[in-house]
Amino acid sequence: MNHLIVYTHPSPSSFNHAVMETYALELEASNQEVRVRDLYGLGFDPVIRQSDYDTLSGGGMPEDIGTEQGHLRWADVITFIFPIFWAGPPAMLKGYIEKVFSQGFAYAFEGEQPKGLLGGKKAVIINTTGGSLKLYQSSGMLESISRTIDGGVFRFCGMEVLHHRYFTGVTTATADERAQILEEVRRIARSLPS
Ligand SMILES: Cc1cc2nc3c(=O)[nH]c(=O)nc-3n(C[C@H](O)[C@H](O)[C@H](O)COP(=O)(O)O)c2cc1C
Secondary structure (H helix, E strand, O other), X not given: OEEEXXXXXXXXXXXXXXXXXXXXXHHHHOOOEEEEEEHHHHXXXXXXXXXXXXXXXXOOOOHHHHHHHHHHHHOXXXXXXXXXXXXXXXXXXXXXXXXXXXXXOOXXXXXXXXXXXOOOOEEEEEEEOOOOHHHHHHHOHHHHHHHHHHHHHHXXXXXXXXXXXXXOOHHHOOHHHHHHHHHHHHHHHHOXXX
């Protein structure tokens, strides 16, 4: 299978980076094809510009959007690894989705009816949070985030969500707890179709 990892974190020394590396290595160890798009590392511009609107509405394709759509086309399974920032994805990833999951590529409308165009592709989402599991259980916030991201973006585009895993309270996790999280990340990678 072709696995695309869309990784979003500003710091290469972050725990999210360790999650991404662990996951990619485990996939490669199972002979899966792996590509990583490190949005900060690439210097991806997450802001939709007027020039993007003009180019897309004129039937053209801005170069950065076309490149990322090419990677998505290639992928069978797309894994998004990111920390929760203000109850959602970091602005960098929000902007990537706004630009790259464009109408005509990721979805279309048949009259009033939306139609996902990424059917057959599978999504895995791995998130870390600063907030504790207790806090999230009492607020129902994780369900809200899942509804928005899994339903509002990926299922809307016809994708099947295989896993949406939250690792909570990561900022205060001990070394042992972090090691357990990375083991769980390896398990998720091994569970994927090959
Ligand atoms: C700008 C910003 C916003 C954040 N918002 C949230 C939030 O809404 N909920 C939460 O649980 N943690 C929040 N956090 C904490 C991050 O999720 C946490 O630092 C991250 O998951 C830890 O992973 P890392 O060590 O790889 O950075 C926020 C952190 C930053 C920097």
